[in-house]
Amino acid sequence: MPSFYEFFAGGGMARAGLGAEWDCLFANDFDPKKAASYAVNWDGDELRVGDVGTLTVPDLPGRADLAWASFPCQDLSLAGAGAGLKGERSGTFWPFWKLVKALGDEDRAPRLVVLENVYGALSSHGGKDFAAICAALAGAGYRFGAVIVNAVHFLPQSRPRLFIIGALKSMPVPLGLVAGGPAGEWHPAALVEAYGKLSRRSQGAWVWWDLPAPPIRASIFADLVEDDPQGVTWHTPAETKKLLALMNPHNLAKVEAAKKAGRRMVGTIYKRTRADGPNGEKAQRAEIRFDDIAGCLRTPVGGSSRQTIMVIEGKRVRSRLLSPREAARLMGLPDTYMLPKNYNEAYHLAGDGVAVPVVRFLADSVLEPLLAAALATEKKAA
Structure with missing residues (x-):
């Protein structure tokens, strides 16, 4: 051996x-x-x-x-x-x-x-x-x-x-x-x-x-998403609306296209600082992808580095943080792997692996x- x-x-x-x-x-x-x-x-x-x-x-x-x-x-x-x-x-x-x-x-x-x-x-x-x-x-x-x-x-x-x-x-x-x-x-x-x-x-x-x-690869990101996530809660409608408000027209267009896809669409979002404010100043933006792939997991240093997911089923749009188990699955860890109970600790463990x-x-x-x-x-x- x-x-x-x-x-x-x-x-x-x-x-x-x-x-x-x-x-x-x-x-x-x-x-x-x-x-x-x-x-x-x-x-x-x-x-x-x-x-x-x-x-x-x-x-x-x-x-x-x-x-x-x-x-x-x-x-x-x-x-x-x-x-x-x-x-x-x-x-x-x-x-x-x-x-x-x-x-x-x-x-x-x-x-x-x-x-x-x-x-x-x-x-x-x-x-x-x-x-x-x-x-x-x-x-x-x-x-x-x-x-x-x-x-x-x-x-x-x-x-x-x-x-x-x-x-x-x-x-x-x-x-x-x-x-x-x-x-x-x-x-x-x-x-x-x-x-x-x-x-x-x-x-x-x-x-x-x-x-x-x-x-x-046989799996897509939606396959790894928990139906009943542990360690996170769904955003309120107001929180989801606020998240959408951070998107520029290009990203909002992706959301609208997902609504018309005729199937459940799962996107991943990272918040980033971009120089695209009204006068060219820096502004926080939410950028979404619907290519069945999650963005690269990172260690959670500041809220912007936590990945958010958005689930769209027709006109219904929901959002929440990526769950600890979903982060572990994205690293290839089996569901039998025991994660820390603390959200940040679990996310950090996965993102740094x-x-x-x-x-x-x-x-x-x-x-x-x-x-x-x-x-x-x-x-x-x-």
Whole structure:
């Protein structure tokens, strides 16, 4: 059974994606509220709550096949303050990486490393942050490459994320896992541009991972909407009217078209600040989409980042906040997953996580084939 460490574990979504065939040796998260959810949903005493910077190599048992790290994205996000890897939150990558290097000094380096972050990590500080991460991997003896995977291929949520996948240079890499160059779906122009800014050493350690075509998604957002939502209440007619008043003519036209669709229509709304007031000043706007896909879940910092849904059945128009269970479903968590009772805590847990089926896709496509090839080579050598 392959084993793993789960850093910045949150509620354990990477663990959920890897599945029961993987053995978690150790998990860590700084946030006690997220850690409480992790503890409730996963058996065992692998979880260590606290700052990753306080961990030492003796805290990490055995030798893991994989170290997964969905390190904080706030300082790398386009919506953040731009502090990058020097920021208080995203800068926690370095204490994590210090542990990985120390494991290597003990001949316990994880065979595989996966780093997950936002798309904006490619361009943070003009690409220097991405280059620094790549240089760290190359310097520690890893071959690596990056892919952009949008959860929308698996779930009705637009959620593109960067995944950097590294394998120790001592491991064989099956030819079927390597592409001759960037392949459109997984290696968009922004990634190719970021690769072009890497040092020669980093480019020399680079692998263009060749992933299979994404599956055809079977669900739409309306399939995930609760008929009897828990943790939220429907807006009053006055509140829904106020929400409609925040829409510009383009978005109001979408609502009118939905009324005439002849079927139940479910849209998702984010409130945004736009420079389209009467005199060009900034004004809050409600923007709706009816493409059967939810907008990207975010952590609830301020009311504007909570996603609202609008259900339209003919002339009947209702609205409310996205429920905690709906947010969890948008991340691929099963309904058996126990969520925090507090709305913000549940929404934060989901919005700050990694999409479960994306993890499983990467495990199927890259991680498990790499480990299988390594095991086969070790058996021959024995």
